[in-house]
Amino acid sequence: MKSQKFHLEHIFRYLEIEKLNSVDDVKWPAPEIAAADNRKPATEKSPPQATETVSLSEVVSYPLESMAIIAFHRIYNQIIIHGLQPGLLEARLLLPQNLAVGNSFAPALESDLQRLCDRYKLKYAPLQKVAHPAIADPLLFVNMIAQRQRIKKEVLQSFTAATQLILINPVAAIPVVFLSELYGKKITHIFDPLFLKLCREIKLENHISVHQFSRLRKSFWQRGRIYLPGEGGISACCYEICYDSGMGIELDLESLPMLVPAKILCDLFRLDPLCTDSTGCILILSDADSATQLVEACLEKNIIAAQIGELSDTHKSCIFTGLDGQKSRMYKPPFDELMRYRFRN
Numbered sequence: 001m002k003s004q005k006f007h008l009e010h011i012f013r014y015l016e017i018e019k020l021n022s023v024d025d026v027k028w029p030a031p032e033i034a035a036a037d038n039r040k041p042a043t044e045k046s047p048p049q050a051t052e053t054v055s056l057s058e059v060v061s062y063p064l065e066s067m068a069i070i071a072f073h074r075i076y077n078q079i080i081i082h083g084l085q086p087g088l089l090e091a092r093l094l095l096p097q098n099l100a101v102g103n104s105f106a107p108a109l110e111s112d113l114q115r116l117c118d119r120y121k122l123k124y125a126p127l128q129k130v131a132h133p134a135i136a137d138p139l140l141f142v143n144m145i146a147q148r149q150r151i152k153k154e155v156l157q158s159f160t161a162a163t164q165l166i167l168i169n170p171v172a173a174i175p176v177v178f179l180s181e182l183y184g185k186k187i188t189h190i191f192d193p194l195f196l197k198l199c200r201e202i203k204l205e206n207h208i209s210v211h212q213f214s215r216l217r218k219s220f221w222q223r224g225r226i227y228l229p230g231e232g233g234i235s236a237c238c239y240e241i242c243y244d245s246g247m248g249i250e251l252d253l254e255s256l257p258m259l260v261p262a263k264i265l266c267d268l269f270r271l272d273p274l275c276t277d278s279t280g281c282i283l284i285l286s287d288a289d290s291a292t293q294l295v296e297a298c299l300e301k302n303i304i305a306a307q308i309g310e311l312s313d314t315h316k317s318c319i320f321t322g323l324d325g326q327k328s329r330m331y332k333p334p335f336d337e338l339m340r341y342r343f344r345n
Contacts, residue, residue: 052150054084057143062338063178064105064138066204068112070174071142073208074279076120077228080214081282084146089117092128094139109140159225159245161313164291168282168298168305170257171234173207175276178338179265190268199261207259208280216301224286229278231336236275237283238318239332241311245285251309251320251330269341274320275333285311 056078060071071091079086091113093106110127117124180187180199187196210228229237234256238249258273266273286294291307298305309320318330 050150051085051147054082054146054148055143056084056146057141060140060142061137063174063181065108065181066174066177067138067140068109069116069204070208070279071140072113072116073205074228074230075142075144076116076122077208077210077280079146081210081226081228082148084148086122087145087147088123088125089113089142089144090125090128092130092141094130094132094135094141096136096138097131097133105138113142159247159285159311161247161311162288163311164286164288164307165238165241165249165251165309165311166284166286166291166294166305167234167257167308168213168284168303169207169210169280170259170262170304171273171281172262172276172278173202173204173259174279175271175273175338176202176259176261176265177204178277179269179341182341183269187265187268191264195261195264199265202259202261210280210282212301213282213298213303216297216303224284224290227283227285229281229283231277231279231338232333233273233275233278233336234281234283235272235318235330236333237278238330241283241285242316242318245311246316248312248315249309249318249330250312250327251318253320253322255306255308257304257306271337272331272333275331275337277336277338 056075058071058074060067060074068091072089075089078084091110093109095106106127106129113127114124116122176199180196184196187199227237227241234251238251242249253274256273262273262276265271266276284291284294295305295307312319318332319327320330321327
């Protein structure tokens with residue numbers, strides 16, 4: 001296993017940035033302390049707050065040419081799926097001490113962020129560039145403070161065994177873009193050059209945006225809970241679902257929709273496709289009837305969707321059935337599979 005060249009926690013402290021996991025991390029504003037003569041009687045209750053504040057943050061380090069697009073859509077996907085009112089999008093590019101490394105692509109990166117914010121009508125603060133001596137590769141930090149109507153935290157106790165797991169959008173565009181960027185010569189040497197051309201023609205934004213599904217959901221309500229897989233892929237997300245639900249998962253690998261170039265490149269580089277970055281995919285827990293209706297509605301709108309598994313009360317593990325019909329325990333990734341190639345010596 002190849003070691004990383006830096007420790008993110010050290011960098012977070014250096015930049016005074018707190019890495020937050022998801023929209024479930026809610027920060028409440030600190031109450032102001034009024035003067036003694038202005039304090040309300042103890043018996044008088046303050047009206048409940050109608051909204052809550054949500055902190056969103058993403059860190060992207062690969063692929064270099066698509067960092068802005070990936071970081072933007074990871075945050076924007078959360079905004080539209082969870083019904084958030086977005087605030088100011090802030091971006092900080094962390095560069096090696098030699099700023100020349102980033103000057104070659106920083107203008108294009110900022111242009112991508114500005115273009116996407118304009119398209120989706122978001123406020124954007126100009127990109128900040130910071131040199132850091134502890135790293136050898138660029139890092140992009142994107143963060144936003146958003147608002148939403150105050151809601152009770154969802155509980156999954158109502159879900160039972162045989163609750164269906166639905167996957168919207170295929171696995172996975174980012175590994176294809178990243179590996180073809182990093183190993184284009186090797187891919188061309190092994191395969192016909194037309195295969196590399198096919199990889200580089202993948203329109204990343206079409207595959208990592210959940211906007212199309214969100215528009216469909218407005219007219220099709222279904223009972224369930226939505227997850228957005230990212231780094232660590234489907235496997236990391238399944239383990240999160242097991243933790244939330246207190247049950248196990250049984251996945252059918254044969255039913256998993258996957259881009260053909262992604263399958264070929266995962267085989268070539270010996271990557272576990274379940275543990276590779278799956279930004280743009282949506283995992284939904286739903287009862288069987290709603291699951292069937294949802295998949296049918298997606299397919300009618302040319303959105304790739306499939307029922308790929310279900311919850312189980314016979315165990316609390318993540319198990320998948322392979323193409324050979326054998327059941328195996330799903331690997332729990334400590335980090336994304338692509339990290340082995342990103343942080344190579």
